[in-house]
Amino acid sequence: MAAIIAHDGIGAPLSRVEGLLKVTGKARYAAEYPATGLLHGVVVNAAIARGRITRIDDSAARAVAGVVDVLTHENRLEIASADKKFQDDVAPPGSPLRPLCDAQIHYNGQPVALVVAETFEAARYAASLVELGYEQDAHNTRFEVALAEKFVPRKKRSGYYPPKNRGDARSAFEAAPVTIAGDYHKGAEHHNPMEMHASTVFFEGDGRLTVHDKTQGPQNVQAYLAGAFDLKADDVRVLNPFVGGAFGSGLRPQYNVYLAAMAALKLKRSVRVVLTRQQMFTHTHRPECLNSISLGAERDGTLTAILTDATTLTSRFENYMETVVNWGMMNYACENAEGASYIAPVDTYTPGDMRAPGAATGMTQFEMAMDELSYAVGIDPLDLRVKNYSNIDAMNGTEFTSKALREAYAQGAQAFGWDRRSPQPRSMREGKELIGWGMATGMWDAMFSKCAARATLKTDGTLEVASAMSDIGTGTYTVMTQVAADTLGLPASAITAKLGDSTLPLSPVEGGSWGAASVGAAVQLACHGVAARLAKAAAKMDGDPLEGAKLDDLLFENGTMRRRDGKGEAVPFTAAMEAAALDRIEVEKTAQPGPLDMVSLMRKSRNTHSAVFCEVRVDEELGVVRVTRVVSAIAAGRIINPKTARSQILGGVVMGIGAALHEESFLDHRLGRFMNNNYAEYHVPAHADIHDIEVIFVHEPDPEVTPLGVKGLGEIGIVGTAAAVANAIYHATGVRVRSLPVTIDKLL
Numbered sequence: 001m002a003a004i005i006a007h008d009g010i011g012a013p014l015s016r017v018e019g020l021l022k023v024t025g026k027a028r029y030a031a032e033y034p035a036t037g038l039l040h041g042v043v044v045n046a047a048i049a050r051g052r053i054t055r056i057d058d059s060a061a062r063a064v065a066g067v068v069d070v071l072t073h074e075n076r077l078e079i080a081s082a083d084k085k086f087q088d089d090v091a092p093p094g095s096p097l098r099p100l101c102d103a104q105i106h107y108n109g110q111p112v113a114l115v116v117a118e119t120f121e122a123a124r125y126a127a128s129l130v131e132l133g134y135e136q137d138a139h140n141t142r143f144e145v146a147l148a149e150k151f152v153p154r155k156k157r158s159g160y161y162p163p164k165n166r167g168d169a170r171s172a173f174e175a176a177p178v179t180i181a182g183d184y185h186k187g188a189e190h191h192n193p194m195e196m197h198a199s200t201v202f203f204e205g206d207g208r209l210t211v212h213d214k215t216q217g218p219q220n221v222q223a224y225l226a227g228a229f230d231l232k233a234d235d236v237r238v239l240n241p242f243v244g245g246a247f248g249s250g251l252r253p254q255y256n257v258y259l260a261a262m263a264a265l266k267l268k269r270s271v272r273v274v275l276t277r278q279q280m281f282t283h284t285h286r287p288e289c290l291n292s293i294s295l296g297a298e299r300d301g302t303l304t305a306i307l308t309d310a311t312t313l314t315s316r317f318e319n320y321m322e323t324v325v326n327w328g329m330m331n332y333a334c335e336n337a338e339g340a341s342y343i344a345p346v347d348t349y350t351p352g353d354m355r356a357p358g359a360a361t362g363m364t365q366f367e368m369a370m371d372e373l374s375y376a377v378g379i380d381p382l383d384l385r386v387k388n389y390s391n392i393d394a395m396n397g398t399e400f401t402s403k404a405l406r407e408a409y410a411q412g413a414q415a416f417g418w419d420r421r422s423p424q425p426r427s428m429r430e431g432k433e434l435i436g437w438g439m440a441t442g443m444w445d446a447m448f449s450k451c452a453a454r455a456t457l458k459t460d461g462t463l464e465v466a467s468a469m470s471d472i473g474t475g476t477y478t479v480m481t482q483v484a485a486d487t488l489g490l491p492a493s494a495i496t497a498k499l500g501d502s503t504l505p506l507s508p509v510e511g512g513s514w515g516a517a518s519v520g521a522a523v524q525l526a527c528h529g530v531a532a533r534l535a536k537a538a539a540k541m542d543g544d545p546l547e548g549a550k551l552d553d554l555l556f557e558n559g560t561m562r563r564r565d566g567k568g569e570a571v572p573f574t575a576a577m578e579a580a581a582l583d584r585i586e587v588e589k590t591a592q593p594g595p596l597d598m599v600s601l602m603r604k605s606r607n608t609h610s611a612v613f614c615e616v617r618v619d620e621e622l623g624v625v626r627v628t629r630v631v632s633a634i635a636a637g638r639i640i641n642p643k644t645a646r647s648q649i650l651g652g653v654v655m656g657i658g659a660a661l662h663e664e665s666f667l668d669h670r671l672g673r674f675m676n677n678n679y680a681e682y683h684v685p686a687h688a689d690i691h692d693i694e695v696i697f698v699h700e701p702d703p704e705v706t707p708l709g710v711k712g713l714g715e716i717g718i719v720g721t722a723a724a725v726a727n728a729i730y731h732a733t734g735v736r737v738r739s740l741p742v743t744i745d746k747l748l
């Protein structure tokens with residue numbers, strides 16, 4: 001079969017189908033659902049990093065008018081006793097935090113009480129009156145101290161890939177005529193989506209829970225709550241039709257939903273818990289990382305040795321580990337490469353995935369090292385990359401399903417005007433501003449995850465496609481709509497996409513950049529199923545207008561089907577359904593990598609690539625850095641929607657600029673607490689920090705990588721950007737800063 005579609009199908013720059021709802025305030029977020037008799041919960045967080053609660057005095061809090069309860073470990077509801085009941089879909093190995101389980105304090109900021117009141121104001125005031133006594137144990141949050149305890153965990157989290165070494169990197173490094181070596185450091189970062197983590201839990205009359213949660217996976221939250229409170233999964237419905245950004249912070253259920261559910265179950269009332277911006281710094285974050293990188297090369301720039309040894313932090317109760325060191329080892333042809341990756345425990349909450357986890361750290365550091373090497377050998381940074389280009393995945397020795405990085409380099413350089421760069425640092429300036437041009441490579445995974453979707457065609461000619469997938473602002477609604485439009489030849493206006501509801505067909509969390517590829521494939525399968533049923537229905541019509549045509553012989557166009565060979569008439573979907581006495585056609589299908597895919601998965605690497613070019617202007621006297629121009633050339637397979645795709649990359653580039661210049665979470669080590677827990681002190685790029693960003697999608701047809709040839713775009717935009725900025729700063733100033741973010745103090 002095939003569809004002819006004028007403007008709404010795959011490849012069309014459709015505006016977000018839910019855009020109007022969002023800009024008119026009609027899209028409702030988790031904290032915005034009204035409920036009769038709604039109670040408000042405010043969380044009290046631990047003020048020490050390690051020890052025990054010895055005393056709770058909630059008398060003053062309970063005396064506040066309107067306060068209904070103060071939940072603590074002393075009066076909490078029954079919860080599951082087994083750790084594994086708290087292990088959600090994306091939990092790393094270990095013992096997940098069980099809020100209010102007992103008196104133990106594992107980190108500063110751990111939720112220790114929930115004050116529940118008739119009004120938010122009463123709850124907030126009463127929360128400030130809860131007095132806690134502690135017995136403190138020694139804690140550590142210092143990286144350099146934790147390093148002494150670094151280790152390689154035996155049980156790896158899924159999605160973590162240990163590096164594979166090749167050749168003899170140490171000897172090659174010793175023998176190399178040109179070498180560079182440095183310790184590259186990346187500070188911790190916190191996800192700072194606009195929407196804070198929030199949950200409104202409706203306690204339904206029959207005891208079931210309807211949970212509006214800010215999450216990237218409603219079914220993940222459903223299973224987690226059912227496990228933690230020993231409920232039947234069917235008795236917990238989780239919805240997240242709109243999510244105000246997440247960047248990975250919504251992959252795991254956070255404590256707001258757990259506490260709201262506990263309070264609702266205990267008090268048999270509906271409860272809302274909204275975290276404050278400050279409390280957003282008491283759960284997940286991108287871990288701090290130290291990566292020692294040594295590179296050896298021939299005088300002509302041929303890489304002969306790669307050594308990379310990284311340690312990232314984790315909590316003391318879970319082993320969260322990112323794939324940090326592999327990227328450079330995969331990307332460059334080099335006969336000798338050795339990587340090592342460790343984690344080291346500190347007394348903080350467990351870090352977690354934040355946009356391009358591992359790559360945004362490790363590839364950034366590697367590309368900063370490549371920049372140093374380019375100056376050491378005296379070769380243009382882009383030429384050095386091209387010289388060491390690998391057509392295959394150099395670490396695994398496997399082919400890529402596609403890798404149009406060469407094209408990305410060329411088109412990015414062309415658009416940027418890279419050939420006009422003067423090679424010497426501090427050689428370009430305008431007035432008081434030093435100008436620097438830098439570039440870097442980006443790389444991310446192109447993943448595909450088992451996902452189901454349902455397509456329902458009604459006799460009024462409208463189609464609904466549905467999956468429990470989330471749209472965290474990435475454009476999933478629009479992608480689902482376009483794939484359906486493409487497959488059945490319907491205009492977008494006839495299609496409704498539904499998502500963000502645990503009762504919808506099975507979906508993974510939205511993450512890892514697998515959303516569009518996975519739910520897109522599922523929607524396509526379901527729509528194919530609808531098409532097949534339509535063709536069957538048409539055979540029941542008087543005179544068989546399609547003359548017995550098979551599905552493959554049919555064209556689907558504007559709500560009709562007709563023979564490709566032009567014989568017969570166009571049959572409206574509705575006429576076929578009427579003839580077969582169908583009031584609806586409903587098909588649910590699951591897309592998943594089949595056994596053959598698994599074989600090819602082992603044989604081939606699946607990745608997105610990017611080439612990022614950047615101009616900075618640095619005030620010579622003040623050290624203020626402005627990123628005035630970025631060109632990001634992306635090789636990410638088939639682009640379903642160039643408009644939403646561009647937005648994804650723009651957002652990634654902005655976040656990369658944040659990582660390069662602004663974002664870092666600082667711990668007060670005496671308290672073991674993240675201190676700059678607000679937008680005044682945790683800096684993210686503001687409008688004034690963002691100038692010209694150009695996004696290029698290079699042609700990269702890849703029918704093999706995923707069913708739709710889609711590779712995903714949520715993460716590749718950030719990777720490469722921070723390194724390009726840092727490298728441009730070196731070119732502008734001649735100051736090599738190996739620790740991100742490059743703040744003014746490091747430059748002067």
Ligand code: MOS
Binds near residue numbers: 251511
């Ligand atoms: Mo992404 S860090 O997988 O939400």
